[in-house]
Amino acid sequence: MLADILAQLQKQASAGESGVAAAFELNWQCLEAEAQKLACLLSLFALAPIPWSLVESAASYSDLEFDLKANCTVLVERYLLQELAEDTYQFHERIRELLQQKLEELAEGDELKRGFCQAMVALAKDIPQTPILIEIAQATLAIPHLGEAATVYQDWLSDDDLIWPFVGLARFYEGQGAYLQALPWREQCLSAARKRFGDEHPDMATSLNNLALLYKSQGRYGDAEPLLIEALAMTKRLLGDEHPDVATSLNNLALLYDSQGRYSEAEPLYIEALGMRKRLLGDEYPSVATSLNNLALLYDSQGRYSEAEPLYIEALGMRKRLLG
Structure with a gap:
């Protein structure tokens, strides 16, 4: 059997590259087109454990409608894919390299890359701004694959999706207080946005804000302020001057000044952001509650307790109504 031949070659320490490649090619030719396509899709994932749920998501975005599990079983039986645990798989490095060569020859190669990127973007959007422990645990296995989308397959991310893998990666690390691990993703996000969009684009402003807030978390106030x-x-x-994103930027700059004890500079920015959010979003909205709470915290820090108390009470009531 061809599978037995490949298995034997993999066990032999003396087997050369040409032998492995030749055995791979024989095995590849015996695969049905659907199994070949699934193998190429899987080769887009990082050299790390691959959760089956991510494979299903990428396959769905790539419009693969055949029996994924049956074809996955074929790949495992032919020693092209290793099953690490139930619904978790991984490639050997050399097999992945050979499969990526096949991917470049595949007519649907670009479609698979775009589908993979869309699946990673959906994953990134599910990582909250402040993830809790269970959300961090759920995302952990996916992080290396999200990194592939952000770097290797960046060209297959749409304009609307470009910054999302970077945002998800940074949120994952920031949520654990791992600021040094988050920093390269924030910096690469800014670089990618500038390369794709130029110096004037909403995603550039978002990326500047995000990097500045990370600097703030690190106590690098001098680096954060000019970016904000x-x-x-x-x-x-x-x-324009009246937009929710403007209110967010005002709020972020106020947070920085607040952290530095520059209360007289922070207060008018908080008040302006609060007023803008109420005008644009209405009196009952989560970010309005955030603005109320931030202003209350500022007054609290100054000992202005009688001004802080009603804002805290209003913010608490609103969050209970809106969020449960």
């Missing part, structure tokens, strides 16, 4: 000021000015130029 630039993001605020850019957002106003691109979206």
Whole structure:
């Protein structure tokens, strides 16, 4: 059997590259087209354990409608794919390299890459801004694959999706207080947005804001301030003075000043952001509650307790009504 031949070659330490490649080619030719297509899709994932749920998501976005599990079983039986545990798989590095060569020859190769990227974007959007422990645990196995979308397959991310893999990766690490691990993703996000869109684009402003807030978390206030000021000015130029993103930028700059004890500079920004959010979003909205809470915290820090208390009470009541 061809599968037995490949297995034997893999066990032999003396087997050369040409022998492995030849055995792979023989095995490849024996696969049905559907199994070949699934193998190419799987080769897009990182050299790390691959959860089956991610495979199903990528296959769905790639419009693969055949029996995935049956074809996956074929790949495992032919020693092209290793089953690590139930619904978790991984490639050997050399097999993955050979499969990626086949991917480049596949007519549907670009479609598979776009589907993979769309699945990773959906995953990134599911990582909250402040993930809790169970959400971090759920995302852990997916993180290496999200990194592939952000770097190797960046060209297959649509304009609307470009920054999302970076955002998801940074949120994952920031949520654990791992700021040094989050930093490269925030920096690469800014670089990717600038390369794709130029210096004037809403995603550039978002990326500046996100990087600045990470600097703030690290206590790098001097690095954060010019980025926040630039993001605020850019957002106003691109979206106008009355836009929810402008309120977010105002709020972020106020948070920085608040952290530095620059209360007289923070207060008018908080008040402006609160007023804008109420005008644009209405009196009952989560970000309005956030603004109320931030202003209350500022007053609290200054000992202005009688002004802080009604804002805290209003923010608490609103969050209970809106979020349960």
